[in-house]
Amino acid sequence: MEILSKLNLDENHERECKLAAGGLPESIWETYSSFANTNGGTILLGIREHRDSFAIEGLTDKQIIKYQKDFWSTLNDRNKVSKNILLNHHVQVVEVDNKKILKIDVPAADRHDKPVYIGTDPMKGTYKRDYEGDFLCTEEAVRAMFADQRDVSGDVEVLDEFGLDVLNQDTIKGYRIVFEQLHGGHPWNTLENDEFLMKLRAAAKNKKGTLSPTIAGLLFFGEAYHITEVFPNYFLDYREECDDKAVRWLFRTHSNEGDWSGNVYDFFSKVRTRMDDDVAVPFANRRDGYRIDRVDVHDALEEALANALAHANYYGRRGILVIKKGKEISISNPGTIRVTKEEFYAGGNSDPRNPNILKMFGFVNVGERAGSGVDKIMTAWAEQNWKKPEFDFSERNDRVTLKLEVGQVVYIPGAADIRNENTVKTELTVMSKEDKILEYIRLNGGISSQEAAEIGGYKSKTGARKLLDKMIAKGLIKKSGNGPATKYVI
Numbered sequence: 043m044e045i046l047s048k049l050n051l052d053e054n055h056e057r058e059c060k061l062a063a064g065g066l067p068e069s070i071w072e073t074y075s076s077f078a079n080t081n082g083g084t085i086l087l088g089i090r091e092h093r094d095s096f097a098i099e100g101l102t103d104k105q106i107i108k109y110q111k112d113f114w115s116t117l118n119d120r121n122k123v124s125k126n127i128l129l130n131h132h133v134q135v136v137e138v139d140n141k142k143i144l145k146i147d148v149p150a151a152d153r154h155d156k157p158v159y160i161g162t163d164p165m166k167g168t169y170k171r172d173y174e175g176d177f178l179c180t181e182e183a184v185r186a187m188f189a190d191q192r193d194v195s196g197d198v199e200v201l202d203e204f205g206l207d208v209l210n211q212d213t214i215k216g217y218r219i220v221f222e223q224l225h226g227g228h229p230w231n232t233l234e235n236d237e238f239l240m241k242l243r244a245a246a247k248n249k250k251g252t253l254s255p256t257i258a259g260l261l262f263f264g265e266a267y268h269i270t271e272v273f274p275n276y277f278l279d280y281r282e283e284c285d286d287k288a289v290r291w292l293f294r295t296h297s298n299e300g301d302w303s304g305n306v307y308d309f310f311s312k313v314r315t316r317m318d319d320d321v322a323v324p325f326a327n328r329r330d331g332y333r334i335d336r337v338d339v340h341d342a343l344e345e346a347l348a349n350a351l352a353h354a355n356y357y358g359r360r361g362i363l364v365i366k367k368g369k370e371i372s373i374s375n376p377g378t379i380r381v382t383k384e385e386f387y388a389g390g391n392s393d394p395r396n397p398n399i400l401k402m403f404g405f406v407n408v409g410e411r412a413g414s415g416v417d418k419i420m421t422a423w424a425e426q427n428w429k430k431p432e433f434d435f436s437e438r439n440d441r442v443t444l445k446l447e448v449g450q451v452v453y454i455p456g457a458a459d460i461r462n463e464n465t466v467k468t469e470l471t472v473m474s475k476e477d478k479i480l481e482y483i484r485l486n487g488g489i490s491s492q493e494a495a496e497i498g499g500y501k502s503k504t505g506a507r508k509l510l511d512k513m514i515a516k517g518l519i520k521k522s523g524n525g526p527a528t529k530y531v532i
Contacts, residue, residue, distance in 0.1 A: 056083030059091035066112045071160045076171035077148035078127055078158035080437055088143035100141030109144055124159045127151050157187040170437045183440050186355050197258035197396040202248040204255055208268040210303040217307060220406045243398050258398035266297045266304025277361030278309040306351050313364060318343045320369050322450045337454050342422035346444055348408045350375040352400035358440055374443040378435060426452055476513055488529035
């Protein structure tokens with residue numbers, strides 16, 4: 043590890059050490075391709091690596107001159123390597139412990155230059171890298187890289203073969219209701235659906251001069267069976283799982299069910315409320331005099347889901363998969379990120395694969411600041427002191443998975459308790475559980491079993507429900523609504 047520090051490399055730095063005793067190794071080109079197509083890295087010639095130990099063998103001046111000449115010659119030969127993304131300073135002679143080695147820094151290629159491949163056939167010469175080493179990319183992954191080269195968003199491509207009848211009218215109606223609530227007086231509110239869809243770039247004129255959906259429009263508003271005509275692997279899947287192996291899932295909804303549209307917007311609308319059910323908000327908090335039911339964490343969860351839907355490669359396999367297991371949530375989408383990991387975590391430059399889908403979410407105040415999603419998630423979780431969210435970038439499976447844990451909200455920026463800190467808190471600590479619940483209902487108009495569990499100090503809703511049933515039997519309260527919307531009122 044001392045050798046790595048002398049070379050300004052940390053343990054986690056992507057690197058490949060090659061002894062190179064008998065000439066420039068052929069495998070150097072696979073590594074060059076894999077580093078360029080993934081996150082960059084450093085190739086070190088003249089170092090023997092065995093597991094985690096390094097031995098500097100060094101290179102002679104004669105070897106260094108020959109290796110540099112051979113390296114640049116091959117790199118600039120378009121029949122051998124598709125593109126040279128290096129500058130002179132990327133190849134250096136470095137002296138360590140009085141021995142010379144050749145250090146080659148390979149940056150991550152810009153998406154416009156990917157795939158970087160060996161030979162003349164990208165399908166047989168494109169490599170990527172993960173913790174196991176270099177691997178040959180599938181044809182599907184190579185095609186995805188070529189698709190990502192385009193600056194013009196692929197999701198505004200007009201699907202000439204379809205008419206607007208492939209779009210779900212109920213989805214459009216639901217979207218427009220939310221749009222009008224958020225943008226009262228907006229000139230788009232008076233437009234006919236066709237014109238409204240054109241303003242969203244969900245529809246455009248085709249070659250015949252009539253209207254067809256764009257890719258974004260089909261994905262966002264279309265019927266699933268029409269979407270799969272363009273994207274055969276399209277599939278949106280949400281599952282709620284438990285530890286009981288005899289139960290496959292507690293709840294599931296997916297785009298192929300047939301009793302709903304199966305499109306991106308309706309999936310988002312169905313999943314958003316179920317996904318954040320376990321985010322418990324303290325009952326007494328207020329901001330500007332109003333009860334707080336939703337906090338930054340809810341917004342961050344919504345943005346995480348919207349980002350996955352906007353960044354997905356819908357040609358990729360296995361589709362979007364959201365799994366909720368207790369307080370653990372994972373959101374996984376096909377297609378790796380189109381920026382470096384550093385840019386991804388820094389935010390502000392998300393480079394979404396489907397920017398028009400992100401814009402359409404933005405019009406209904408979801409993911410409205412492109413590139414801010416990661417920052418919003420990290421900040422919201424840090425505020426609550428919850429376990430740090432984890433991103434898994436699987437190059438081999440060409441997927442991004444976000445793993446989250448949710449829990450009891452402990453801090454709300456700008457919130458205040460409406461009760462007097464010195465008197466009412468003391469009174470509540472000596473009040474019975476029934477009185478606390480009645481006091482809460484008087485203040486808020488109703489109470490859910492989750493809120494009753496928090497107030498009563500129960501570990502689950504079961505104990506709270508028993509108390510609520512007793513209070514109903516006494517005639518103190520009554521039940522209102524069904525399912526998740528159930529409330530108890532005086």
